[in-house]
Amino acid sequence: METGSTAGVEATGAGPGWIGLPPGLLRMRRLLLVVWLGLGAAGVAVLLGLLVGPAWAALALLPLAGIGWGWVMLGRNWRSWRYAERADDLLISRGVLWREETVVPYGRMQLVEVTSGPVERYFGLASVQLHTAAAATDATIPGLDPAEAERLRDRLTALGEARSAGL
Secondary structure, eight states, X not given: OOBSXXXXXXXXXXXXXXXXXXXXXXXXXXXXXXXXXXXXXXXXXXXXXXXXXXXXXXXXXXXXXXXXXXXXXXXXXXXHOEEEEOSSEEEEEEOSSSOEEEEEEGGGEEEXXXXXXXXXXXXXXEEEEEEESSGGGOEEEEXXXXXXXXXXXXXXXXXXXXXXXXX
């Protein structure tokens, strides 16, 4: 899987050039998993230890087991996300058990937003959200490098304006 900021251009007969998400998104999600489940485990241990007895505090190991399971699942989910810029549309593919592939025609795009919440900004990430006339084809590409997100927004906006001019 290719990761980087190069545009995925469709080669003749070779299919789309898929671009994966940067590893910063995986690091951010795994850190949040460890922080939240770690705090939950500590809270459960303290409450059970004080209210019921020290032996019951061992139940705090369950959220810690959730960290191990979540760690693996977050990696699988992160690897499943990819996008490809084609001549007439943008493809977004995601999902491990249930694969979902969204095709957004450039001419149908009404708004392309780059968003970045406080946690995303701390990790140097941004998301691109695409809005179309049909709500079912709205799509998001999370966890991009801000420069790549802005490049993608500008390119999609330009292609959207060029394609919609003929409608």
